[in-house]
Amino acid sequence: MIQFLSLKKINAKYADELKAACARVIDSGYFILGPELQRFEQAFASFSQAKHCIGLGNGLDALTLILRAWKLQGKIKDGDEVIIQANAYIACVLAITENNLVPVFVEPDANNFNLDPAKIRTAITEKTRVIMPVHLYGRLCEMPEIMAIAAEANLLVLEDASQSHGATLQGKPAGSWGDATGFSFYPSKNLGALADAGAAVTNDDELDKALRALRNYGSFERYNNLYQGVNSRLGEMQAAILSVKLNHFWSEVECRREVAARYLAGITNPAIKLPQWEVREQHTWHLFVVRCSQREALQAHLANHGVESIIHYPKPPYKQQAYEKMNHLSFALNEQLHREVLSIPIDPSMTDEDVETVIEVCNSFSA
Amino acid sequence: MIQFLSLKKINAKYADELKAACARVIDSGYFILGPELQRFEQAFASFSQAKHCIGLGNGLDALTLILRAWKLQGKIKDGDEVIIQANAYIACVLAITENNLVPVFVEPDANNFNLDPAKIRTAITEKTRVIMPVHLYGRLCEMPEIMAIAAEANLLVLEDASQSHGATLQGKPAGSWGDATGFSFYPSKNLGALADAGAAVTNDDELDKALRALRNYGSFERYNNLYQGVNSRLGEMQAAILSVKLNHFWSEVECRREVAARYLAGITNPAIKLPQWEVREQHTWHLFVVRCSQREALQAHLANHGVESIIHYPKPPYKQQAYEKMNHLSFALNEQLHREVLSIPIDPSMTDEDVETVIEVCNSFSA
Ligand SMILES: Cc1ncc(COP(=O)(O)O)c(/C=N/[C@H]2[C@@H](O)[C@@H](C)O[C@H](OP(=O)(O)OP(=O)(O)OC[C@H]3O[C@@H](n4cc(C)c(=O)[nH]c4=O)C[C@@H]3O)[C@@H]2O)c1O
Ligand SMILES: Cc1ncc(COP(=O)(O)O)c(/C=N/[C@H]2[C@@H](O)[C@@H](C)O[C@H](OP(=O)(O)OP(=O)(O)OC[C@H]3O[C@@H](n4cc(C)c(=O)[nH]c4=O)C[C@@H]3O)[C@@H]2O)c1O
Secondary structure, eight states: OBOSOOHHHHHHHHHHHHHHHHHHHHHHTOOSSSHHHHHHHHHHHHHTTOSEEEEESOHHHHHHHHHHHHHHTTSSOTTOEEEEETTOOHHHHHHHHHTTOEEEEEOBOTTTSSBOHHHHHHHOOTTEEEEEOBOOTTOOOOHHHHHHHHHHHTOEEEEEOTTOTTOEETTEETTSSSSEEEEEOOTTSSSOOSSOOEEEEESOHHHHHHHHHHTBTTEEETTEESSOOOBOOOOHHHHHHHHHHHHTHHHHHHHHHHHHHHHHHHOOOTTSBOOOOOTTEEOOOSOEEEEOTTHHHHHHHHHHTTBOOBOSOSSOGGGSGGGGGGTTOOOHHHHHHHHHEEEEOOOTTOOHHHHHHHHHHHHTOOO | OBOSOOHHHHHHHHHHHHHHHHHHHHHHTOOSSSHHHHHHHHHHHHHTTOSEEEEESOHHHHHHHHHHHHHHTTSSOTTOEEEEETTOOHHHHHHHHHTTOEEEEEOBOTTTSSBOHHHHHHHOOTTEEEEEOBOOTTOOOOHHHHHHHHHHHTOEEEEEOTTOTTOEETTEETTSSSSEEEEEOOTTSSSOOSSOOEEEEESOHHHHHHHHHHTBTTEEETTEESSOOOBOOOOHHHHHHHHHHHHTHHHHHHHHHHHHHHHHHHOOOTTSBOOOOOTTEEOOOSOEEEEOTTHHHHHHHHHHTTBOOBOSOSSOGGGSGGGGGGTTOOOHHHHHHHHHEEEEOOOTTOOHHHHHHHHHHHHTOOO
C-alpha cells in the first residue's frame, strides 16, 4: 500500500527533534505569544522575503484576517469584489464571503491551473478592489503580470501561498509579491505544523500592527481593545515545531522534486496528462496533479494496485451547497478540470521502489 | 517573589505525562480530528454532564460559533438582543457583536459579581433572544432562576463557563444548565491546554452537528460544504494534553480550595473585602478576587512585598475603544467593581509559606 502522504513516516525522521521542541515548551511554562513564536515569525518572514510575519491560528484565518484588516483600514468595504480563480480551494472563498466581499471567479489558466492574467483584465469592474492569486500545487501564479495589472487598476493583491511556501518565480518567493500573503501550515502542507496553524506576511507596517491586534481579541496591549478582534494565535508549541520543520524544508522539497522528475520522465501513458512546468519557476511540488478523462477509472485502478490518490477538489466552490446563490455559475474549463484532476502520491518519504510502482501502475492503466 | 500563577511549576508535576502525550501524538502521525479528540470530547461531555462536546480552537470561538449555529438554524437573527452582565470579559461581547447581535448589559450581582436574575427581568425586550450568564471566577450564576426566566420568556441560554469548569450549583455542573455552553482551555484556566483551545457542550443533537460542520470549513464530509464555516479545530496534541490535565483536575481544584479557605480565614484587613460564597455551591476558585477602595495602593503594596496580582479587568467592555458607539453607557456598580477588584495569587502549586506570606502582606496593608 502506497499512501498518498504519510506524516507518520515523514515525522519519524525528525521525531527526536520534534519531541525535544515540545518538551522545551512544556518546561518553559509559557504557551502563548512568546519567544518561540517570535523566533519562527522572524525566520519565516526572511524565508518569504517579507518584512513581517504574523503567526495565526490557521490558513483560512490568515486570509480572513488580512481582508478584515484592510476593511478596518478603510481600504476595502462591504460589497467590494475580489477576483479569484474558479478552481480555488473553498477556504479562499470563505475568507472573502466572511468579510461580506464578493468573489468574482475567472477560469483558471488551462496549462498551470493557476490564476490567468488575461482573465483578470476582463473581470475588473468598478467594484473590484482585490486580486487573489492562489498559488496551487507548489508553483506561483503569473505574478509579474498580475502585479502590473494591479498597479494599473490600483488593486490590492492578496496571495494565497498555502500550497506554495518557498516556491519562486524570477527568484522571488511566494509572499514577496503581493500586498499581503496568507499561508497555511496545516499538517499535510509542505511546511506543516502538527496541528492547525497559519501566518500572514507583509511589508506593510500598519497591516502588521492591525493583524497583531486582530489575532489577540483586537488589543495591542492587554485589556485595551482597539478593534473588535478574534482569537487566532499560533501557539508556542507549534511555533517551536515549525522552526524544526523549517530547518528541514529544502531537503524535503528536494525529495519531492526527485519524485516529480521521475514521474515526469517515467509516466508515459497517453491517457494521463502530466503537469507542465517551466524552468524559470522553482516548483516545490506540494501536489503532483495529473489529468485524465477517465479519472474515476484511473483512481480505481491505482487503488486496486495499492496506490492511494486524492481529488483536489471534486467540486468547485460555487457549486457547494454553502453557496446556493452562486450554484447557477458555470465555468466550462474549470468544471472539466474538476472532473479530470487527480493527485498522485508525492511524499518525501517514498522509496525508489514506491515511485517505480506508482509509475508502473499509471502506465498499466488503460482507459 | 510569589507569582500570580506559575504554569511552569504546575506543569512540572505532570511533565512526564505531558511529554508522553505529545510523543504519542507525534508518533501517531495523525493531528486533526482524530481519536485523541474523540476521547477528550467524550470525557469532557461526561465531566460537564452534557450529551455532546465539540472541541474548538479557543473559548471565544466556542461562544461565537454557538451563536452562529443558532443563526443558521433560524433560532436568532441579526439585531437580536443578548442579555449579559456588564462585567463580562471582552471576549463574551466580541462573540455577540461578531454575529451582528446586540449586547444588552445589566449590572452584575453586587455580592457574587455574576449575572443578576432580577436585572434580567427588567432588561427583556421584544428583541431579546438569548441570556448569556458568564460564570466568573469559578462559581455559577443563579442558574435555577435564570433557567426559569428563560423558560417563561422563551429565551435561549448560552452559558460561558470558561472560568468555571466543573463548578456546580445544586449538584449540577456548568454546561448542564443552558441550551449550550462555551468553555475556554486557555493555558491559565483551571482546565488549561498548552496552547489556545476551547469547546462547546450541548444536549442538542442538531446544534452538535452544526458545530462539527462549522469548525471544519462548514463541511460534514470532506469537500462537501453545507455551510459557510470557519477553521476552528481542537487538535490531537492539545486534546491528548487536556486528557492528562482532566485526570488531575480535581486534585488541582482541591489545592485551590485549600488556598481559598486559608485566605478567607486569614485575611482580616478591613480595607480588603473578601469574596462571599455560599455552601450550596461548589466553587472551583479559578480566581480569588478581593475588593479594595484603594486598589492601586494595595496592588503596589503587594508588588513591593513580592506578591504578583492581576486586575480582572481594568475596563468594562462597553468602555473599550473597539465599542466606541457604546462608550456613553454607564453602570455605576459595575464601574465601581472595575475600580476595586484585584485578583491575588491562587495557584495550586503555592506552598504553605507562600499562602502565609500573601495573608501577611494583605494584612499589613493600610489604606
Ligand atoms: C490554497 C489553500 N488556501 C487556504 C487553505 C486553508 O488553510 P487551513 O485553514 O490551514 O486549512 C488551504 C488548505 N487546504 C487543505 C486543508 O483544508 C485540508 C483539510 O484539506 C486539503 O488538504 P489535503 O488534501 O492535503 O488534506 P488531508 O487531510 O486529506 O491530508 C492529506 C494526506 O495527508 C496525510 N495526513 C494528513 C493529516 C491531516 C495528518 O494529520 N496526518 C497525515 O498523515 C493523510 C492524507 O491522505 C486542503 O487542500 C489551501 O490549500
Ligand atoms: C469568561 C471568559 N469567556 C471567554 C474567554 C475567551 O477564551 P479564549 O478565547 O480561550 O481566551 C475568556 C478568557 N479569558 C482569559 C484570556 O483571554 C486571557 C488572554 O486573559 C485573561 O486571562 P488571564 O489573566 O488568566 O491570562 P494571563 O495570560 O494574564 O495569564 C495569567 C497568569 O498565568 C500565567 N501563565 C499564563 C500563560 C498564558 C502561560 O502560558 N504561562 C503562564 O504561566 C502567568 C500569568 O500571570 C482572560 O481572563 C473568559 O475568561
